[in-house]
């Protein structure tokens with residue numbers, strides 16, 4: 001009888017502990033340890049003080065635990081759905097209001113980009129997509145959100161040994177680290193990186209010329225990925241990846257990276273799980289990647305190699321003279337891993353989208369080929385900085401590909417902090433995560449005319465295609481945390497496309513089904529999809545095929 005009352009008290013404790021847990025959220029291990037300790041104490045007290053048999057005491061303690069957890073969970077759900085919740089006025093699906101696992105499942109399925117589009121179609125521009133999270137599909141809101149707020153707890157979702165520039169949620173630390181990073185992306189360095197990209201492109205063209213015999217299908221997506229990885233290795237560590245020479249990602253870096261990005265995407269929805277994952281014997285893919293590739297050797301090797309030379313990103317950000325922030329070895333290792341993710345798959349995906357659309361659009365291909373041929377004197381001149389300014393149609397094609405298939409499709413999540421903030425006259429309550437969904441903004445017909453079509457002309461100065469909202473176009477994000485590699489990315493994409501088009505005639509490969517290819521796109525934080533199969537025919541400089 002006494003112990004049944006215990007279950008009742010446990011219910012009351014569950015309900016009344018909700019306001020405490022909500023304000024001072026405990027870590028999972030602290031919560032579990034508290035539960036276990038209180039269980040042991042209850043059993044001991046029942047046995048020693050009340051004189052209950054141990055078996056009965058254990059039974060009633062379990063009963064009390066379940067009562068506690070169920071009443072706590074019930075209170076959480078009721079509160080999240082109640083009119084007293086700070087985000088109560090924002091519409092959204094009930095499951096999303098209850099738990100972040102709902103969004104985690106869409107990410108795992110690879111359809112979050114489509115779900116967000118659907119939600120904004122149903123509920124309007126401000127949608128509640130998590131218990132404490134809103135998605136904002138309003139171009140005018142991008143500047144106030146991304147300039148006032150900084151990175152959300154999402155970035156702390158995966159266990160890692162140290163923060164990278166891209167995962168730190170401390171704005172001051174980010175600003176101090178950025179001093180050295182800005183040096184690594186100065187105009188002078190961007191020109192040096194152009195040389196690396198050109199050398200790797202020449203290597204790729206030679207390889208493809210050998211492979212592209214008898215009109216057989218080539219997986220362009222495969223080779224683009226290898227090119228991007230090798231260029232990134234050169235830029236970040238003065239060499240290190242030789243995936244093109246091997247013809248494959250022999251060490252499996254890309255696979256680990258894709259897993260890592262998916263892992264971060266899912267765990268970022270439920271950052272408290274990090275403590276649980278950290279207890280598992282097998283470390284997550286991010287730590288595996290850092291340990292396998294970058295712990296110790298690569299970081300030390302690059303530091304030694306680039307001493308006094310300062311020709312690669314890791315060398316510059318580790319150099320004490322770059323100023324601002326002293327990177328620990330673990331932070332350098334975290335930065336090294338993230339630079340590869342940030343700078344290789346993004347540019348590779350952007351190029352795959354660009355080539356898929358220009359191969360599928362004869363007019364665009366002809367116009368592009370004519371422009372590139374004229375600017376490079378029939379392919380005899382390398383694409384330097386001056387040449388790039390003479391390629392407006394290529395620039396338009398690049399922008400259009402980044403609009404249709406932004407390599408970072410979800411909106412980077414930002415956080416309203418302890419005090420909340422105001423966006424377009426609305427108060428965003430404290431501790432709210434806010435994101436502007438890039439894919440949805442880019443494909444919204446209120447922002448861009450015929451939004452699902454590839455129309456590079458909309459980016460030309462002479463264009464009168466309306467609507468055309470430049471404010472809604474954010475493939476590189478905005479504000480603090482904006483992509484630091486934007487100039488390198490744009491330059492390398494143009495250089496690659498010009499070089500490839502000067503070297504080959506391209507068409508879709510035999511049996512390649514473009515509709516099936518488009519439908520295969522899955523968004524797991526970055527994109528995963530089928531292979532882009534093409535047929536390449538070598539060209540002689542000046543135009544004709546060989």
Ligand code: HEM
Pocket residue numbers: 165166167178235339342343344346347350406407408412413475476477480481482483484485486488489490
């Ligand atoms: C088309 C290619 C690219 C796209 C679309 C892209 C997009 C983005 C976006 C949206 C962010 C913000 C992420 C966030 O806040 O969660 C970002 C950050 C970043 N990107 Fe890129 N990126 C591209 C290429 C590159 C390249 C080539 C590099 C390096 C060479 C690079 C380096 C970075 C870094 C270091 C950050 C973090 C900046 C910071 O925290 O201040 N990106 N990128």
